[in-house]
Amino acid sequence: MRTPYIIRIGAQKGGVGKTTIAVNLAVALKLMGYNTLLIDADSTNPSIGFHLGMENANMGTRAFATGKARIKDVVHVHAPTGLHVIPGVVSDKPYVPTAEQSRRFSKELRDSNYQFIIIDTQPGYMKADSMTRADLHLIVTMPNMESCASALRLAAEFDREGAKHSIGVNRIRNRAYELSLSEILEGYSGKVIGEFPEDESVPISIAEHIPSVLLNRRARFSKSAMRLAERIAIGLEPEQGRKTGGFFGWLLRLFQR
Amino acid sequence: MNREKKRKAYCIAVTSLKGGVGKTTISVNLASALSTIGHKVLLVDGSIYNPGIALALGIEDNAEGLRKIMKEGNLKESVISDKRTGLDLLLVDKPMLTVKIAKPNIVRLLDKVKDSYEFVIIDVPHNIPMDMLFRFIDEIMITATPDMPAVAHLPKLYSILRRKRIRSGLIMNAVERRGYDLDYNTIRESTGIDPLGELPRDENVYRCAMDGTPVVLKYRNSPFSVGIYRIAKAVERRQKI
Numbered sequence: 001m002r003t004p005y006i007i008r009i010g011a012q013k014g015g016v017g018k019t020t021i022a023v024n025l026a027v028a029l030k031l032m033g034y035n036t037l038l039i040d041a042d043s044t045n046p047s048i049g050f051h052l053g054m055e056n057a058n059m060g061t062r063a064f065a066t067g068k069a070r071i072k073d074v075v076h077v078h079a080p081t082g083l084h085v086i087p088g089v090v091s092d093k094p095y096v097p098t099a100e101q102s103r104r105f106s107k108e109l110r111d112s113n114y115q116f117i118i119i120d121t122q123p124g125y126m127k128a129d130s131m132t133r134a135d136l137h138l139i140v141t142m143p144n145m146e147s148c149a150s151a152l153r154l155a156a157e158f159d160r161e162g163a164k165h166s167i168g169v170n171r172i173r174n175r176a177y178e179l180s181l182s183e184i185l186e187g188y189s190g191k192v193i194g195e196f197p198e199d200e201s202v203p204i205s206i207a208e209h210i211p212s213v214l215l216n217r218r219a220r221f222s223k224s225a226m227r228l229a230e231r232i233a234i235g236l237e238p239e240q241g242r243k244t245g246g247f248f249g250w251l252l253r254l255f256q257r
Numbered sequence: 258m259n260r261e262k263k264r265k266a267y268c269i270a271v272t273s274l275k276g277g278v279g280k281t282t283i284s285v286n287l288a289s290a291l292s293t294i295g296h297k298v299l300l301v302d303g304s305i306y307n308p309g310i311a312l313a314l315g316i317e318d319n320a321e322g323l324r325k326i327m328k329e330g331n332l333k334e335s336v337i338s339d340k341r342t343g344l345d346l347l348l349v350d351k352p353m354l355t356v357k358i359a360k361p362n363i364v365r366l367l368d369k370v371k372d373s374y375e376f377v378i379i380d381v382p383h384n385i386p387m388d389m390l391f392r393f394i395d396e397i398m399i400t401a402t403p404d405m406p407a408v409a410h411l412p413k414l415y416s417i418l419r420r421k422r423i424r425s426g427l428i429m430n431a432v433e434r435r436g437y438d439l440d441y442n443t444i445r446e447s448t449g450i451d452p453l454g455e456l457p458r459d460e461n462v463y464r465c466a467m468d469g470t471p472v473v474l475k476y477r478n479s480p481f482s483v484g485i486y487r488i489a490k491a492v493e494r495r496q497k498i
Binding site: 012013014015016019044045047050051055090123124125144145146147149150153175177178200203204206207208 | 274275276277278281306307309312313351352382383404405406409410413435437438439463464466467
């Protein structure tokens with residue numbers, strides 16, 4: 001796996017949990033010891049600041065993307081973890097970097113010495129190679145018709161462009177009227193690499209401005225985020241990558257010996 | 258005020274600054290509620306990149322709507338009527354990613370149709386520029402959930418609306434009054450917007466999302482429906498002023 005490994009988190013439908021997952025994944029990777037950069041590329045409603053308690057940034061992704069600043073000028077450090085963050089700054093007009101700006105943006109990211117770069121995008125369709133070509137597109141969806149329909153549409157667009165993508169299913173509540181994982185996989189060609197339960201610790205962590213994996217490591221959502229981070233860090237191969245933890249895992253390893 | 262006289266339909270844009278707070282659900286249910294009360298309503302899906310109304314109403318056929326207008330330019334033929342809700346609909350069946358939208362054309366066409374309806378409700382996502390709508394709409398209904406990411410940027414939008422003299426209303430959706438939710442007063446103080454109404458979190462909303470029926474039709478007495486009817490009444494009053 002080459003570094004930096006760039007993961008773009010996106011969805012066409014809003015409010016499915018892109019930012020929550022981006023923030024918690026980045027913090028989890030940082031806690032595992034990887035040199036990680038988190039970029040808020042949502043130009044109309046940036047919200048990484050609220051999740052991390054860093055609302056007052058006055059220079060961020062836009063300045064970097066439009067070539068007004070270098071990467072080191074816009075990086076903010078999240079004090080509790082040391083995670084590097086490029087926050088978004090509010091504006092009423094979405095920006096579209098020119099081809100030249102995108103190339104420079106991309107080059108500077110590729111040349112940096114981060115191991116993981118996580119980009120939180122805005123809802124809506126973005127070309128797979130806009131700004132920078134990602135190594136993995138994580139499409140976030142909820143187990144309902146509307147968001148799955150748009151997730152599958154986005155996946156089809158990425159397929160057309162030859163970009164690698166996987167799905168993360170958020171806010172699973174296991175109700176009868178939800179789509180099950182197998183129903184989602186019926187229409188999807190890729191893998192589901194993350195499953196996140198509906199968990200009250202998420203709205204609490206947002207209200208507290210502390211990411212769930214820091215605020216409550218034992219919460220079910222946090223565990224899912226850490227599991228995803230492990231899976232990504234190991235190299236995205238679920239078969240060899242999945243480590244069964246706890247007593248059962250110990251038992252399995254005992255018999256495999 | 259000359260402008261006011263010419264037009265008949267009261268045109269409402271339902272929008273938000275964050276996704277997933279309930280724009281489409283509220284648009285569909287508010288339109289259905291107004292239609293049930295006895296008004297002639299046109300519901301327009303403005304989410305051209307990620308359409309949702311056809312899915313929310315379970316309509317699969319003839320949902321070309323806006324794309325048909327682009328092709329043929331005939332508004333009357335692009336509108337379809339839904340018998341169940343009594344609504345006239347202008348839908349988008351698949352994302353118009355590559356279509357170049359001739360904004361003046363759309364506005365002109367919508368202007369034309371205003372004569373035949375009492376209410377026009379447009380579901381507008383936050384990631385398309387709203388400027389083109391400002392000339393056409395009478396009121397912007399902003400939806401939000403009681404958490405920071407959804408309300409934090411509202412003051413900026415509100416100041417734009419005030420500058421343009423556009424009437425606005427705030428609807429708080431999925432209200433549960435948990436300890437970590439923002440409360441009404443905090444929102445009013447930090448945004449300066451008076452909430453027009455609030456809608457409780459309601460399991461029936463999720464249930465209906467799966468079978469393509471508006472909540473107000475299927476569960477008339479569900480807390481969400483009651484809230485929607487209250488907002489519909491408020492909208493009726495605002496139309497007259």
